[in-house]
Amino acid sequence: PNRHLLGKYKDEGTLAAACAAGNYQFINIAFLKVFGNGQTANQNLVGHCDTSTPDSCSSIGTNITTCQQQGVKVLLSLGGALGSYSFTSESSA
Numbered sequence: 001p002n003r004h005l006l007g008k009y010k011d012e013g014t015l016a017a018a019c020a021a022g023n024y025q026f027i028n029i030a031f032l033k034v035f036g037n038g039q040t041a042n043q044n045l046v047g048h049c050d051t052s053t054p055d056s057c058s059s060i061g062t063n064i065t066t067c068q069q070q071g072v073k074v075l076l077s078l079g080g081a082l083g084s085y086s087f088t089s090e091s092s093a
Contacts, residue, residue, distance in 0.1 A: 005030050005077075007045045014048070015060060015074070019067035026073045029060075031080035036087050 004018050007030040012018075018027055034042035042051055049057035064074045079085050087093040 002026070003028060007031065007043070007048060009046065011047070015063035016066050019063070019070050019072045024072055026075060027067060028075045028077055030077040032076055032078050033080050033082065033085065035078065035085050036092065037085075039084060 002024045003026045004024045005028050006012060006015055006018060015027065015029070018024060029043075029045075032041060032043045034040070045051060045057060045060070049060060051057060067074050
């Protein structure tokens with residue numbers, strides 16, 4: 001299957017554009033690098049939105065819905081090489 005990793009680079013275009021191109025069955029949004037253990041979730045979406053600014057990333061949710069309507073599965077990568085993340089129990093996973 002054709003896959004695409006979105007979120008790591010500024011010049012990769014939008015999620016909606018990647019889905020509309022018709023080249024991908026799966027798009028993986030990378031990386032949710034801070035989560036769990038009472039921490040506020042934080043994701044690095046360089047060039048797509050500023051996660052520290054309220055509502056800056058609302059278009060990502062709209063784009064996910066658009067992609068799903070086109071039959072593209074949108075996944076979220078948890079963790080990465082660096083970050084602060086954990087699950088405190090099996091149920092929190």
